[in-house]
Amino acid sequence: MKAQPIQQDRIFIGPASAEEELIAAAQNHNEDAVRELIRRLNPRIFRVARGIMASDAEAEEVVQETYLKAFTKLDTFRGEARFSTWITRIAVNTALMQARRAHLQEEYDTVTEDVNFTSRVVVFPGQEANRxxxxxxxxxxxxxxxxxxxxxxxxxxxxxxxxxxxxxxxxxxxxxxxxxxxxxxxxxxxxxxxxxxxxxxxxxxxxxxIFPFDGKRCVNMADRVVDQLKVEGRL
The missing domain is CATH 1.10.10.10 (Winged helix-like DNA-binding domain superfamily/Winged helix DNA-binding domain)
Structure with missing residues (x-):
């Protein structure tokens, strides 16, 4: 998904825009700022959702619901944590709620186990030559x-x-x-x-x-979120 820089209300909205500027613009109902934030966050939010949900389709529903929740209550974001952390927590909570509704609740218990964390247990891709x-x-x-x-x-x-x-x-x-x-x-x-x-x-x-969320899927997600926010009078 390629974002086009846009000059709007003296705010430059584009790939190089600072996150703080985008958030401030989004709080002022700037559609281009909302789209740029979605573009930047899509890979992480989708992977977080997919980490909990059993399928891409379920994860995509979580992503959309996460954005709607976040941008609907964006005025409550005070910058006490990073924006990515704030919205990641919304995504986790949204996914867990959806998983419970689908009777797929996973218990996040505290595990105590004596393990050697320094040992390599996976040969990571690209780390062995001439394979x-x-x-x-x-x-x-x-x-x-x-x-x-x-x-x-x-x-x-x-x-x-x-x-x-x-x-x-x-x-x-x-x-x-x-x-x-x-x-x-x-x-x-x-x-x-x-x-x-x-x-x-x-x-x-x-x-x-793994689990990419870009290109047409990224554009479609931004379109759906923006359209719903407009219906709700948020943009």
């Missing part, structure tokens, strides 16, 4: 990764995606999910251990390719 699997097409690799990660239980899948696909720190994940950092580390360890057999020796790309 015959390196010829595998990136699109084929992504499908394989998504299938393997999709089979993880939600309590392991969500922190794994937040860490490996979004590059979030253990502390940030712990804050967003209201978990002890040790619990997050334990779940990351378990996720990697479960994926080892499925992934080792068969992938040649990177985790940044």
């Amino acid at each position: 015959p699997e390196a010829d595998m097409g990136r699109s084929q690799m992504r499908v394989f990764l998504e299938d393997a990660i999709g089979c993880l239980p939600a309590e392991l899948r969500l922190p794994f995606l937040m860490r490996e696909a979004e590059g979030m720190s253990v502390l940030d994940i712990a804050k967003d999910l209201s978990l002890n950092p040790i619990t997050v580390k334990t779940r990351l360890f378990r996720a990697r251990r479960r994926l080892r057999t499925a992934l080792e020796g068969r992938i040649g790309g990177g985790f940044d390719a």
Whole structure:
């Protein structure tokens, strides 16, 4: 999804706009600022939702509902946390509520387990040279990764995606999910251990390719959110 810089009300809205400016403009019902924020946040919010929900379709519903909730109550955002953290928490809560409605509630319990976090339990894509699997097409690799990660239980899948696909720190994940950092580390360890057999020796790309949310899907999401916000008189 390519965002076009737009000059509106003396505010430059585009890919280089500062987040603070976009949020202020969105609070003033600037449609282009809303679209740019959605464009930036789509990959993370979709991956967070997909970490909890069992399918892309369910995750996409969560993403849309998350944006509607966030932009409807955007005036309550005070900047006490990062905007991405604020909306990530909305996404997590929205996904958990939807999962409960679908009788798929996953329990996020505190796990105590003595594990060696320094040991490598997954051969990450691209870290071994001259592997015959390196010829595998990136699109084929992504499908394989998504299938393997999709089979993880939600309590392991969500922190794994937040860490490996979004590059979030253990502390940030712990804050967003209201978990002890040790619990997050334990779940990351378990996720990697479960994926080892499925992934080792068969992938040649990177985790940044999994569960993408860009291109036409990104544009469509922005269109749907903006249209609903207009119906509700928010834009």
